Amino acid sequence: MSATAPHPEAAEAAHPDAPELVVDRLTVRFAGLTALDEVSLTVAPGSLHALIGPNGAGKSTCFNVLSGVYRATSGSVRLGGTELTSLAPHRIAALGMARTFQNIALSGRLSTADNLMLGRHRLTRTGFVSAGLRLPGGRREERRHRDRVREIAEFVGIEEHLATPAGLLPYGVQKRVELARALCLEPRILLLDEPVAGMNGAERLAMAATLRQVRAGLGLSLLLVEHDMDMVARLADEVTVLDFGRRIASGPPAAVQRDPEVIRAYLGTGGNGERSEST
Known part of the structure; x- marks a missing residue:
């Protein structure tokens, strides 16, 4: 991960109906494999929150739970005051979440x-x-x-x-x-799975500019999964880092880039096995 200064734009005013997305101790298991292990994060209204991590970290699994494709084993996902973990995908979309x-x-x-x-x-x-x-x-x-x-x-x-x-x-x-x-x-929160x-x-530069316009012009909340760390550093207000299904760091991009656990995860030192693209 190359060090990049945080993007200079202040957070834009949120869409008047933009809800807070709260993921609380989310756990997902598949036949004994723990894909997510008590992961928590909060996407503030009108913010751009990045979810990053090496292949197999659990990013796609998290997105699939948020959008109703997968069921959580335990934990909570709340959009505003509504619990999402028991809802079908079309019900979640009707609440204003798109991906x-x-x-x-x-x-x-x-x-x-x-x-x-x-x-x-x-x-x-x-x-x-x-x-x-x-x-x-x-x-x-x-x-x-x-x-x-x-x-x-x-x-x-x-x-x-x-x-x-x-x-x-x-x-x-x-x-x-x-x-x-x-x-x-016409979503209130947008989940973007590797848009570039x-x-x-x-x-990539053009798409980054478009995402800035989406946020500024529409006031949406965005949750972004992306491997382009320079783009994450320029766009994100907050970053959550997953590794083997666990949250290992969270905070502003500059602080996360310096975190020893994040450096270890991306450099692979101390790794404990091959990763799978599917989680």
Whole structure:
């Protein structure tokens, strides 16, 4: 991890509805393997919190619990005053949590615009009959959603690609489409799973600038999993470090970078086995 000064921007005003996300002693076990061991962290409203660690540290497992894909063995996850650990993914999304994925999960044959419209699904009020029969109410609602899709595409910088099938877009643009689709859910908190993975240097810088705009312009809370430590140091207010499922450090980026346990984890000194990409 290279030492980088914390980014100079002060925390922007949070979205008026931005809730606090509190993870309290979260534990996840799979057939005797402890993937998360009493992990705690708090994402303050309007902040950008980074969750980092070597491969196999438990970052993806944590994201999957937060979004309802995995069930916790014990512990608590609260968004505002609502406990999430027993809720299905669609219920969690309805509370205002959206996520992107480490591996792109777009519908390649659909246009970019239609991929973004999928993100508007939970906000749709018109029934299938009205939509299918193209009744006036359904048409008006679709126009509103299409207009909002266009606004979000412009905000993220992909408006010129709205008519293009997502599968034909360059990889870096597809990553932006995935971010835009998450924003189309109108979230209050956004989980970003390695948003610059596989990008070149210019694309990484551009995505970092976009994430600053998302935070400043929309006032969202962001929880970021990322291996680009320079990017983490520039963007994050707070960093939580996992290693083999346990929290080993937390605090501002500069302090975390100097922590001996973090240095040990990243350099591999004292390691106790091979890591798996899956956790």
